[in-house]
Amino acid sequence: MHDITRRDFLNGLAWAGISGALAPLGAFAATGPAAAGYPPALTGMRGAHQGAFESAHALAWGGKPDFGPVSGPVEQYDLIIIGAGISGLSAALYYRDLVKADARILILDNHDDFGGHAKRNEFGIDGRTLLSYGGTQSFDDxxxxxxxxxxxxRRVGINLTRLEDAYDLGFFPRYKLSSGIYYDPADFGRATLLRSGLPTSSPVAADIRGWVPGLQLPPSFASTLSQAPLSSAQRSKLQQVLSPGKAAMQYFQGDQGEQRLYGQSYLSFLRRVYGIEDKALLKLLSMTLAEEAALGGNGVSLALAQEGGLLGLPDGNWLARQLDDDSLAPDDEREDDEGYVYHFPDGNASLARLLVQKLVPRVARFDSAEQCLSTRFDYNQLDRPDQPVRIRLSSMAVQADNQSGGTYVRYLQNGRLHEARARHTVMAGWHMMAAHIIPSLSPNQKAAMRANIKMPLVYAQVALRNWQPIARSGVAAAYCPGSYFQYVQMDFPVSMGAYQPRRAPDQPHVLLMARMPCPPFGEGSVADLLRQGRADLLATDFAQFEQQIRQQLTGMYGPHGFDANKQIAAITVNRWPHGYVYEDALYQGKPAHLLASKRHGNIVMANADAAGRAYTDAAIDMAWRAVQALKAGT
Structure with a gap:
């Protein structure tokens, strides 16, 4: 098992090979004059946005569609990179370091912004700019x-000590804010928001440090059950789960113990050992991983549940001894560790922006990472013929392969097919799509790439004119197991350089609402559940997201004075039908990424897909590995 986490919510996606048509956007889909030609300020449906995926979908579903003749002259470069996420941008920098200092490089991306999932969201509210993120949150560990x-x-100017200092650990205690659980009326009979720890076996302080550091410690989950809208039968079942007994240990004894841990689902364990059939309880106990691992319900394996500290399982030390596997023992928690605090106000979009400025200096002028944060980038400078590195957005690669003396890439831009050639090509995008655009790959490598599946996720950012109802509720971050969005949290309290937002309750603030769309009780393998979740996500238009956001926030904070019509200033729905790398993806019994990431002539594979890990450092490491291979010529 590998740790799967939201922390570095994925990096350099080059394609969203996704399906479905988008309905008209809702009330908050307007861009405003400030957004013209400046993607970070666009609201409404972002992430996999309209225009970024249709051609890829036609290619993936239609096989070999006719995109027409190549338009214009064929351009020549030293390197072509497919994917302007963190991995692709890093690869460009490394190539100029290690292979050719004055290399001419073309970076293609199908989206209208660079960064992949490291996406910057900006909101203008009452004359002030608030920053947030569309995916990649922070640097984890x-x-x-x-x-x-x-x-x-370090090279791009990121100082981790300054990042840590920029996180205001005193913010939440100043306003007496902690975490909580929202019991929705559809599943639990009555809308109830309680201060509470998560239903996990982890210490409450550890959960807080790893989720939203600085929150006041809430009451433990067990101590809040008497206040929760639960029946006596439900409370009785939860008390059993909170104190695992002999039945839980016996389940893992004997020859079947290891097979059960690594071959069965958490829900099947809860049903067999505790007799739980109540769907509300099954959601409550399993959906804690909805943001952390983009899975819940039937998608949670017993091994993942044990790793995530879900309730009802025997003590990890006992399991480690019983199954002779030291990895099952819990890690020691450092009480002095501040936790998840390495966070720019726009998430890891700042890293993407710092990389872009290194490659295209004229895009912005600043002297530090702090200044970069508040500097508006000139997107007109990204793709100019007089500069050695060109970043070409809204450009969908549809074919790439080796040829005599190098490689070629064909891509669509504004409905026309273009071609560029280079000595080398770095595939820094989604590997499943690479299987469709490189004709000469072996059938086995294509199959491994298709098996390297992604996990759908939504990060909706909701800009509020004020957060007084949240202050009155005392709950700044809520686990919502039965709701449309399973997690809601106030943005991390970070101030850097000139970005010093006023954060009193009568001032604007941004909420993150995270949704894992896989059906909790869907049938089939994890891959099947991911496909079902992807279909659900792509069938949902912006107006539906907006309706769900209004309804859920009203249920949570309405009793404390929340009025959606007055308080919601803007909504950006960052839709990622192909989000996290699924770290347990297999092909022929082995991790799918091992064969998927194999070099193909003068084409090398980067992106976190190549590592099988959904982390920013994995994206950087795979860029380094890819360029080292090109340097060595092996």
Whole structure:
């Protein structure tokens, strides 16, 4: 098992190979004059936005559609990179370091902005600009980064000590804010928002440090059950789950113990050991991983549940001894560790922006990462013929392959097919799509790429004119197991450089609402559930998202004075039908990424897909690996 986490919510996606047509956007889909030609300020449906995927979908579903003749002259470069996410941008920098200092590089991306999932969201509210993120949140455990990844952060000016200092750990205590659980009326009979810890076996303080550091410690989950809208039968079942007994241990004894842990689902365990059939309870106990691992319900394996500290399982030390597997023992928690605090106000979009400025200096002028944060980028500078590195957005690669002396890439821009050639090509995008655009790949490698599946997720950012109802509720971050959005949280309280937002309750603030769309009780394998979730996500238009956002926030904070018509200023729905790398994806019994990431002539594979890990450092490491292979010529 690998740790799967929301922390570095994926990096360099080049394609969203997604399906479905988008309905007209809702009330908050307007862009406003400030957004013209400036993608970060666009609201409404973002992420996999209209125009970014239709051609890829035609290719994936139609096989070999006719995109017409190549328009214009064939351009020549030293390197073509498909995907302007963190991995692709890093690869460009490394190529100029290691292969050719004055290399001419073309970077293609199908989206209208760079960064992949490291997407910047900006909101203008009452004359003030608020920053947030469309995907990649933070640097998780940067002390564990490889020397190459750590060096890249330093090179672009990211100082982890300053990032840590920029996080205001005193913000939530000042307003007496903690975490909570929202019991929705559809599942639990009555809308109830309670201060509460999560239903996990982890210490409450550890959950807080890893979720939203600085929150006041809430009451434990067990201590809140008497206040929750639960029946006596439901409370009785939860008390059993909170104190695992002999039945839970016996389940893992004998020859079947290891097979059960690694081959069965958490819900089947809850049903067999505790006799739980109540769907509300099954959601409550399993959906804690909806944001953390983009899975819940039937998608949660017993091994993932044990790793995530879900309730009802025997003690990890006992399991480690019983199954002779030391990895099952819980990690020691450092009480002095501040946790998940390495966060720019726009998430890891700042890293993408710092990389772009290194490659295209004229895009913006600043002297530090703090200044970058408040600097508006000139997107007109990204693709100019007089500069050695060109970043070409809204350009969908539809074919790439080796040819005599190098590689070629064909891409669509504004409905026309274009061609560029280069000595080398780096595939820094979604590997499943690469299987469709590189004709000469072996059938086995294509199959491995298709098996390297992604996990759908939504990060909706809701800009509020004020957050007084949240202040009155005392709950700044809520787990909502039965709701449309399973997690709601106030943005991290970070101030850097000139970005010093006023955060009193009568001032604007941004809420993150995270949704895992896979049906909790869907049937089939994890891959089947991911496809069902993707279909659900793509069938949902912006107006439906807006309706769900209004309804859920009213249920949560309405009793404390929340009025959606007055308080919601703007909504950006960051839709990622292909989000996290699924770390347990297999092909022929082995991790799918091992064969999917194999070099193909002068084409090398980067992106976190190549590592099988949904982390920013993995994206950087795979860029380094890819360019090292090109340098070595092996």
């Amino acid at each position: 940067p002390a564990s980064y490889s020397k190459q990844a750590a060096a890249l952060l």
